[in-house]
Amino acid sequence: MNQERVILFCGHMRDEPFVFSEDDGCCKTTMSWFSILAPEIRSPSSGTAPSSSPLRTPRTLSPFAVLELPTRTFFTAVDSYIFIFHNSVNKILTFNSSGDWKLAPPMNCPRTSPHIIVRNGKLYVIGGLIHPIGGLKYPLPANYCFMELFDPDIGTWESLPNPSFMNKLLQPREMVTALFQNSYILVTSYTDSLFYYYDIDSRIWCLAPPVPNLSKGNFLLSPDMIKSVGVSVGGNEMLYRVSFDHVDHPKHLVIQAFNLALNQWFEGCLNVGSEIFEYNEILDNGYPCCSFIHLSDQKFCLLLQSSYAEDGNGNGDFDRRRSAYFKPCSASSSYLYSVVLEVSMILDKPSDLMGFMGLNIVVLSTEKYRLVSPLLIRDAMLVDITFHPSNMLALRCNESLLNEFGMARPSKAVCEELLQQHLVITKQIWDGPTL
Known part of the structure; x- marks a missing residue:
């Protein structure tokens, strides 16, 4: 079943130089785009860790598109099109896969790292509101729209109703967005322990009562360091978040899950080195956790990167007994792991001292690929067979279109006009309503 779906991801090589252009005030680098088959879901092996049995020789991943893009981009896929923001x-x-490139209509409001979901071939972009100059997020513009909708068939953006209860000075800082029972969008603020519901059919926002336990167990990291996803599993609405930056196990994968019906947090831990990687492979430093993709039921796919370095004698174990003959590291190999995990709640054991009940995490299958060099993955998502690797031939984009997309700095006149608008809005908010 999963072989009919594809994981699409992009990023830049870690040794790829960044180039700052004074003409448009934009920092750019070479972004590479990849397409791999979603890994097969298998039954867990009995009593044998995946790392104890050798994997087949990994093939080297080759990108289907290499573009010079702004370093801060995000993307999604709708039908046969990829949208790069x-x-x-x-x-x-x-x-799209046929190599048809163009600039799409701009959104009604500029945004930075918003949440994006796709439903029925339409694109919902949520949050991330900024002022058009200076990266200012607060206060919001007078004509802000918290969420907007793009319909590729008609090629227009539509502003959707704003939540009447949202503080105009404070957007939800930590959010998870998800399709909620197929007809709702769930927006979650961990900081305020609040749920916002948007009914897609009626286009009405609702504010659920505060959930005290929602803020428990925060990793105390910036939102872009925590990968979160919300899904419906067996009738239970669950929020999941993953991280490697855990105080007790800095190199262990930590998964936390919140059950909305039980108002209860669950937590589990996985030793990546012994339960996923092969002998002597180590977890790559720097944003090693780049995705947490829901496949079906309680099964998820995680993309991880590892490295394996050899010493000057061709040995990977760095045997210090031969230190007199030891030479500096002469070769290094980087790998991408596509791992299927089954994550289930443990309900028959009491919670720990922090109030977490247990999560059982099982590695079901592992696919391994060789990378030319370590990759800083910007984003990854599950798409349909349209983006099958065999269909994604080398795609090229003309330089003039890329340059137009990469231009970041508005004209001086536009900047001055936006600045004046910002000052007026700020004064109105801080002075309060006139009597």
Whole structure:
């Protein structure tokens, strides 16, 4: 079943230089795009860790598109199109598997790192509101729209109703968005322990009563360091978040899950080195957790990167007994792991001292690929067979279109006008309503 679906991801090599352009005030680098088959879901092996049995020789991943893009971009896929958003700049570049490139209409409001979901071939972009200059997030513009909708069939953006209860000075800082029972969008603020519900059919926002336990167990990290997803599993609405930056186990994968019906947090831990990687492989430093993709039921896919370095004698174990003959590291190999995990709640054991009940995490299958060099993955998502690797031939985009997409700095006149608007809005908010 999963072989009919594809994981699409992009990023830049860690040794790829960044180039700052004084012409448009934009920092750019070479982004590479990849497409791999979603890994097969298998039954867990009996009593044998995946790392104890050798995997087949991994093939080297080759990108199907290499583009010079702004370093801060985010993307999504709708039907046969990929949408690339220039972060904080209201420009959108699209292309499909046939190599058709163009600039899409801009959003009604500029955004930085918003949450994006796709339903029925339409694109919902939520939050991340900024002022068009200076990266200012607060206060919101007078004509802000918290969420907007893009319909690729008609090629227009539509502003959707704003939540009447949202503080105009404070957007939810930590959010999870998800399709909720197929007809709702769930927006979650961990900081305020609040749920916001948006009914897609009636286009009405609702504010649920505060959930005290929602803020428990925060990793105390910035939102972009925590990968979160909300899903419906067996009738239970669950929020999941993953991280490697855990105080007790800095190199262990930590998964936390919140059950909405039980108002209860669950937590589990996985030793990546012994339960996923092969002998002598180590977890790559720097944003090693780049995705947490829901496949079906309680099964998820996680993309991880590892490295394996050899010493000057061709040995990977760095045997210090031969230190007199030891030479500096001469070779290094980087790998991408596509791992299927089954994550289930443990309900028959009491919670720990922190109030967490247990999560059982089982590795079901592992696919391994060789990377030319370590990759800083910007984003990854599950798409349909349209983006099968065999269909994604080398795609190229003309330089003039890329340059137009990459331009970040508005004209001086536009900047001055926006600044004046910002000062007026700020004064109105802080002075309060006139009597």
